[in-house]
Amino acid sequence: MTPDDTRGAGGGKLRLRDFERQIRLRPITLEDYTALVAMQQRCFPGMKPWGRDQIASQIERFPEGQLCLEHQGRIVASSSSLMVEYDRYEEWHDWKRVADSGYIRNHAPDGDTLYGIEIMVDPEFRGMHLARRLYDARKDLCRRLNLARIVIGGRIPGFGSQPEAMTAREYAEKVIERGLYDPVLTTQVANGFVLVELIPDYFPSDQASRGYATHLEWTNLDFVRDPQRRFLRVSTVRLCAVQYRMRWIESWQEFETQCSFFIDAAAQSKADFVLFPELITNQLMGVEPGRRPADAVRTLAMLTPRYLDFFSGAAVKYNVNIIGGSQFTIDEDDRLRSVAYLFRRDGTIEQQPRLHVTNEEMRWWGLDQGDELGVFDTDRGRVAILGSYDVQFPELARVAAGRGAVILFVPFASEDRAAYLRVRYCCQARAVENDVFVVASGTTGNLPFVPHADTHYAQSGIFTPIDYAFARDGIAGESTPNVETLVIADVDLDQLRRHRWEGAVQPWNDRRTDLYGVVWKNPDHGEERT
Numbered sequence: 088m089t090p091d092d093t094r095g096a097g098g099g100k101l102r103l104r105d106f107e108r109q110i111r112l113r114p115i116t117l118e119d120y121t122a123l124v125a126m127q128q129r130c131f132p133g134m135k136p137w138g139r140d141q142i143a144s145q146i147e148r149f150p151e152g153q154l155c156l157e158h159q160g161r162i163v164a165s166s167s168s169l170m171v172e173y174d175r176y177e178e179w180h181d182w183k184r185v186a187d188s189g190y191i192r193n194h195a196p197d198g199d200t201l202y203g204i205e206i207m208v209d210p211e212f213r214g215m216h217l218a219r220r221l222y223d224a225r226k227d228l229c230r231r232l233n234l235a236r237i238v239i240g241g242r243i244p245g246f247g248s249q250p251e252a253m254t255a256r257e258y259a260e261k262v263i264e265r266g267l268y269d270p271v272l273t274t275q276v277a278n279g280f281v282l283v284e285l286i287p288d289y290f291p292s293d294q295a296s297r298g299y300a301t302h303l304e305w306t307n308l309d310f311v312r313d314p315q316r317r318f319l320r321v322s323t324v325r326l327c328a329v330q331y332r333m334r335w336i337e338s339w340q341e342f343e344t345q346c347s348f349f350i351d352a353a354a355q356s357k358a359d360f361v362l363f364p365e366l367i368t369n370q371l372m373g374v375e376p377g378r379r380p381a382d383a384v385r386t387l388a389m390l391t392p393r394y395l396d397f398f399s400g401a402a403v404k405y406n407v408n409i410i411g412g413s414q415f416t417i418d419e420d421d422r423l424r425s426v427a428y429l430f431r432r433d434g435t436i437e438q439q440p441r442l443h444v445t446n447e448e449m450r451w452w453g454l455d456q457g458d459e460l461g462v463f464d465t466d467r468g469r470v471a472i473l474g475s476y477d478v479q480f481p482e483l484a485r486v487a488a489g490r491g492a493v494i495l496f497v498p499f500a501s502e503d504r505a506a507y508l509r510v511r512y513c514c515q516a517r518a519v520e521n522d523v524f525v526v527a528s529g530t531t532g533n534l535p536f537v538p539h540a541d542t543h544y545a546q547s548g549i550f551t552p553i554d555y556a557f558a559r560d561g562i563a564g565e566s567t568p569n570v571e572t573l574v575i576a577d578v579d580l581d582q583l584r585r586h587r588w589e590g591a592v593q594p595w596n597d598r599r600t601d602l603y604g605v606v607w608k609n610p611d612h613g614e615e616r617t
Contacts, residue, residue, distance in 0.1 A: 109158070112156055115145075115150075115154060116146065117146060119162060120137075120139050122161075122162045123155070123162065124137060126163070126165070126207060127207060129209060129210055129211075130208070138189075141188075141189040144190040145169075145189070152170070154221065162209075163211075164209065164217040165205075165221075166206045166225060167205045168202060168203045168204055168225060168228075169194040169195075170195050170196060170199075170200065170201060171198045171200050171202050173198075175584060179302045187588075199234055202239075203237060203238065206222070219278060226279075230307055233307075233310060233311055234310065235307055235312075236305060239275065239304075239305075240289075241271045242293060243258065243259065243271060243296045243299055243301060244269065244270055244271060244293075244296050245267065245268065245269035245270060246296055246299060247297055248295075255287070259285060259301070263276055272301060275301075275303055279305050281303060281305070281306075284301075286302060287299055323578070324359050324360070324524075325575065326359065326360050326362075326563075326576055328527065328549060328564075328566075328574040328575075329353075329361060329528050330529060330530075330531060330547040330571055331345075331364050331529075332531045333370045333531065333533065333543050334370060335370070339393060342367075342370070346367075346397070349573065350401050350407065353407055353573060353575070354407050359407065360408045360409075360467065360526070361409050362409075362498060363411050364412050364498050364500055365413045365425070365427075365529075367530065368414055369387070369537065372387060372534070372537045372540065380539060381452055384415045385417065385423060388414075388415040394414045402432050407432055412528070413425045413441065413498055422455040423455055424455050425474065427440075427441070427474060431465060431466075437463045439461050439471070439472040442480075443474070443476045443477050447539060448539075451538060460487060462487055462490040462491060467494075467580075469491045469493055469494075470493070470495070470496060471484075471494075472497075474497070474498065475498070475500060475501065478497045478510060478513045478514055478525075481516070485520070487523075489605070494524045494525075494578075495523055495525045497525060497527040497528070498527075498529075499527060499529045499530075500530045500543060501529060501544050504544050507544045510529070515561055518561060521595060523552075524549065524550065524563070524578045525550040526550075527547055527548055527549075529543070529544075529546070529547050531543050531545050532569075544568070545568070550562060550563065551563050552583070552590070554592070556585070563578060
């Protein structure tokens with residue numbers, strides 16, 4: 088007799104495996120689609136089931152959040168969810184908006200909240216506490232990902248059988264106090280969820296719930312707040328672009344004086360960001376004319392410590408976030424790069440090397456290209472920096488937007504109107520394609536006897552998506568061409584978020600990710616698909 092066998096009452100051999108009822112929790116796969124739809128139709132007769140494209144989208148974007156329970160190899164319960172930023176949503180009852188109608192294309196890998204789309208248990212297997220297993224799995228996922236909470240909604244199907252005089256509030260209170268039983272709310276409360284609000288007219292055809300729905304939350308007491316995520320949500324952001332005239336200067340002090348004037352003017356206007364053009368320190372190459380361009384830029388790179396010290400101090404002094412254009416920098420491998428720096432007003436600094444370099448820049452200066460695209464948290468939203476050539480490659484803006492950037496800063500330096508228009512048209516295209524704001528700041532003037540930096544053309548601007556909610560031409564503000572000045576405009580991040588889901592056209596949401604996509608290749612962390 089094996090260890091799995093025993094004797095029955097009549098002396099016959101019993102196999103313990105014949106009495107096992109195996110329950111297994113596992114991720115949902117696309118091969119489960121037919122079984123899921125069949126179960127959904129049994130759970131919610133009369134409701135339109137998931138489409139195959141919705142299930143595929145859920146699995147692609149957040150496979151960890153799509154779970155099912157198998158009983159003896161048969162799917163008997165399932166759970167679907169996504170991650171969101173809690174502060175970005177106010178109307179949690181709007182399921183179509185929060186869950187993107189089930190496609191979860193708004194899934195935020197850096198979010199702080201797990202939003203439950205659906206839990207269903209096959210009617211044949213109810214009473215086995217399968218919902219509890221799924222709720223526990225969600226809680227485990229929430230703890231593992233260090234999320235602050237779980238948000239769910241639900242029906243109250245027991246309400247319809249109560250006396251007409253009973254209000255939804257009275258019913259919910261009795262269920263919570265265990266005076267009444269509700270097939271949905273009782274289970275949710277038993278699993279630690281707290282009722283936050285009742286939503287009338289959520290689903291008018293749901294007679295069993297009299298049209299009501301619930302909004303409940305579970306708090307993760309193990310949540311550890313990330314000290315790096317110290318920025319609060321804001322709506323209005325004041326942006327400033329400096330149109331800077333390149334001129335002959337004699338010293339570094341003269342350069343600091345000019346930049347300080349613009350920073351002070353931006354601060355007086357209470358700007359949140361001020362953007363300087365690309366490679367504005369090139370005017371210092373005129374101090375020693377006649378040198379080989381490759382030697383001159385490496386000498387200029389030796390000023391990077393002074394550049395960092397000046398702009399970092401100015402950001403704190405004037406209480407404004409500064410994108411200091413860009414500066415030639417030599418890295419530890421002796422590679423020369425054009426690096427844009429973000430100087431936050433709290434004193435911290437980020438850097439973004441230019442990822443694309445023109446043939447002329449390689450030939451004249453020996454410039455090398457960077458390999459990493461950063462997206463940076465600030466006290467006024469998440470931002471990215473794309474140089475004048477980088478913005479001409481739409482994949483970079485797509486990756487930045489996919490990582491949560493809402494403002495793209497584009498410092499540029501163009502030698503003539505044709506070069507400028509390449510930058511401008513690409514800036515406006517990136518704003519429309521990705522539902523982001525784009526700020527472009529360029530240089531004007533001339534630097535005689537400075538090869539490859541002698542002439543400049545610019546018309547700086549602040550660009551928006553093009554729709555009813557924004558300026559009709561997609562321009563929040565722009566300068567007069569080739570005049571040294573500031574461009575200042577306010578943009579509304581809440582309006583931008585609403586537009587992404589409610590705009591007349593929605594380029595971000597309507598991408599055919601089943602046909603194409605952008606893949607960021609990182610040798611250290613694998614591929615990232617946007």
